Each structure stands twice: as structure tokens, then as C-alpha cells.
Amino acid sequence: MNLRPELLPPPVAPVRIAELAAAVTRIAGLMDDGSPYADEIAAFNAGTGGDWTAHDFHVYGEWGSAETFAHLVARPAFPRVPDITRAELIEIARRIMAGPGPQADDPDADWYTLLFDTNLTRPDASALIFHPPAELGPDPTPEQMVDAALEYRPIAL
Incomplete structure (x- = not known):
């Protein structure tokens, strides 16, 4: 069955994925080093419209890679489709x-x-x-x- 466009994964520009993935690994690196990271997470959330926490950056590998996590971040957080069948x-x-x-x-x-x-x-x-x-x-x-x-x-x- 073909799904209608609003149910398909929205495309994200590769350059945007690369930017987000770099930010994710940078924030995770700051956390690993014990460096301050709260401002970086706040800037990341401001740039993505998200509400990601330190925990999300700590475990981003559970999504596979920084790039996969970047796809998740770049797409709508709650893709609600009211008339889904x-x-x-x-x-x-x-x-x-x-x-x-x-x-x-x-x-x-x-x-x-x-x-x-x-x-x-x-x-x-x-x-x-x-x-x-x-x-x-x-x-x-x-x-x-x-x-x-x-x-x-x-x-x-």
C-alpha cells in the first residue's frame, strides 16, 4: 500500500543532518569531558524547536548514530495525522x-x-x-x- 505524503518521512537536507549530527557529538563530547553543556543544549533546542535533555544527548547512540538522531530531531516531534485510517x-x-x-x-x-x-x-x-x-x-x-x-x-x- 502506498502511504499519502503526510505519512511518509519528511526529507531533510543532508547539510542540515550534518550540522545537527555535529552539534549532537559536540554536546555529547562536552558531557563526556565534564565541561559545561547546558548552554549548548539550550541553543540546540532553540535551533530545532525541541525540548531535548542532557539524557537524550548521553544516550543518542541508542538511535543508531548521531546522523540518525539528527533525522529524528529535524523531523516533526509529534507527527499527528487526525484522519489516519x-x-x-x-x-x-x-x-x-x-x-x-x-x-x-x-x-x-x-x-x-x-x-x-x-x-x-x-x-x-x-x-x-x-x-x-x-x-x-x-x-x-x-x-x-x-x-x-x-x-x-x-x-x-
């Missing part, structure tokens, strides 16, 4: 499942995971894909995972 969610789940996994150096995999989590009310909906519950069986389909996520209803307090 079940069929589109299934295709997104399919793309996540076909990808290299959440810790791989693939910015598109991160985009689809973020898109999936942002457009479902179930907290951490992508956990259904990476760690499916036993009730979905040994090899759940994308349809089963999306349906399980769509069944979630928040508890009113």
Missing part, C-alpha cells in the same frame, strides 16, 4: 516490522515508530510490535497489532 496504521506497522528494528541506524524506521505511537491512544503502542503480548500468539500480524492498539481505552480518573 486503520489500513494506514496496518501499513505503518508492516513497515516497522519489515525494518531493521528499533535500535538500528535507520531514520525511516524511527519515523514510522514515532508515527505509530503518536497516532494511537495506547501508550507506547509500538511495544506491541517489538514485544507482542502472548495473547496475540507466537507470530502476530500487523492487523492484530493495530487492532490491539485500537482497542485500548484510557481510564478516566
Whole structure:
């Protein structure tokens, strides 16, 4: 299935990725050296519109590389698509499942995971894909995972 443009990873200029990746490694280096870094993070957040913390720079390698983290930073933080359909969610789940996994150096995999989590009310909906519950069986389909996520209803307090 082809996804409509607003569901595809937005392109980011390679020069922007290089700038952001350099900033990420610079900030992480300052942290490793014990040098002051708070002003650098504040400037980074001002330049990206983000709210990244020292922890994010400390663990950026969990996204694969500084470049992959830069893609995440350069793209919308919460890609909410109000009229997303079940069929589109299934295709997104399919793309996540076909990808290299959440810790791989693939910015598109991160985009689809973020898109999936942002457009479902179930907290951490992508956990259904990476760690499916036993009730979905040994090899759940994308349809089963999306349906399980769509069944979630928040508890009113």
C-alpha cells in the first residue's frame, strides 16, 4: 500500500543532518569531558524547536548514530495525522516490522515508530510490535497489532 505524503518521512537536507549530527557529538563530547553543556543544549533546542535533555544527548547512540538522531530531531516531534485510517496504521506497522528494528541506524524506521505511537491512544503502542503480548500468539500480524492498539481505552480518573 502506498502511504499519502503526510505519512511518509519528511526529507531533510543532508547539510542540515550534518550540522545537527555535529552539534549532537559536540554536546555529547562536552558531557563526556565534564565541561559545561547546558548552554549548548539550550541553543540546540532553540535551533530545532525541541525540548531535548542532557539524557537524550548521553544516550543518542541508542538511535543508531548521531546522523540518525539528527533525522529524528529535524523531523516533526509529534507527527499527528487526525484522519489516519486503520489500513494506514496496518501499513505503518508492516513497515516497522519489515525494518531493521528499533535500535538500528535507520531514520525511516524511527519515523514510522514515532508515527505509530503518536497516532494511537495506547501508550507506547509500538511495544506491541517489538514485544507482542502472548495473547496475540507466537507470530502476530500487523492487523492484530493495530487492532490491539485500537482497542485500548484510557481510564478516566
